[in-house]
Amino acid sequence: MVLWVFGYGSLIWNPGFEFDEKIIGFIKDYKRVFNLACIDHRGTPENPARTCTLEPTEGAICWGAAYCVRGGLEKEIAAMKYLERRECEYDIQTHLDFYREGETSEPALTGVLVFISTMDKEANKYYLGPAPLDEMASQIATANGPCGNNRDYLFLLEKAMSNIGHEDDYVIELANEVRDVLDSLKVQTPVDVQSPTKVLPLRSSVAY
Template sequence: MTPEPMWVFAYGSLMWNPGFPVAETHVARVEGYHRSFCMWSIHHRGTTESPGLVLALDEGSGVNCLGLGLRVEPGAEEESLALLRERELVSSAYLEKEIDLILQPGEVVRAVTYVIDPNHEQYCRHLSLEDQAQTIARAVGGRGPNTEYLYNTVDHLRETGIEDPELNWLSQRVREITTGSDA
């Protein structure tokens, strides 16, 4: 009997830096969640003293999120899941979920993804876009500048044909702030 393939839903840095061997990639959609800079980053893109922001899937009614469905290379499932847990569960602000993922052109698969714990102290749901931009423009963490995280995510979304107007606005605004042209 062939084991079930392992799928991962990538909506932020996993799109451009999965950290595990990927056998197959598809644009994919998850229902009931949207991508949002709603998590303070105190490890990877900020510090405890100067937190950055990272994306999380935030649960909501009537919302969805486009990202990438990544099928893990057969035989690498156990190691890949361990790597994902080490990376994504570093502060327990994410919850690991198994969700239905709709691959383009319509196949539904079960996938692992990471969603924000709305009861965690790193959850910051109601920041304005301007406050998000100001935070991202200045924060730096163990994996580098918060700006790099934003720019790479936006670039990768564009490369895959996914439009995210909020992230596009944030990218433009952060560039204005960091170049001093934020008149």
């Protein structure tokens, strides 16, 4: 058997498990949103971070990276144990089609594993739901946890999307709003995660 996993958040720049192949591409009819709480990595129960999940949206596409784990059941089990521990806030494991750039009619891969969350605060205690952009930015700018702060998660995702050649307007807009909050708080952004200048969203005919 072969395990394929789609990363659309921190897995893009930091998969954290042993893999044999990485492909840049996208899934259809989902968009990336910062509606999930993290209370043990980049936030706390008192001040949760906001991290990515996916929201079903007809016509949208979500770019990211698919990772392949080959080499037998033991290797796959090890990868899954790691992922289930790391992605514990996500209560749904679904399997979706994955497309390569320029190949939009037929999927390059089928049955790719994707971790997402139920969009229901009662069903999933980690689901925060949407909020106004300025409120989300204030939360992300100030949340900190054992693995670092929330703003670096956002900035690293912004940088990762740029590195794979597929900037996300939503991520850029949120990151710029967080920079404005940090400016007002006189907080310095580390050089390795900041953009040289404020990034402007790239408009596209495709819904994100």
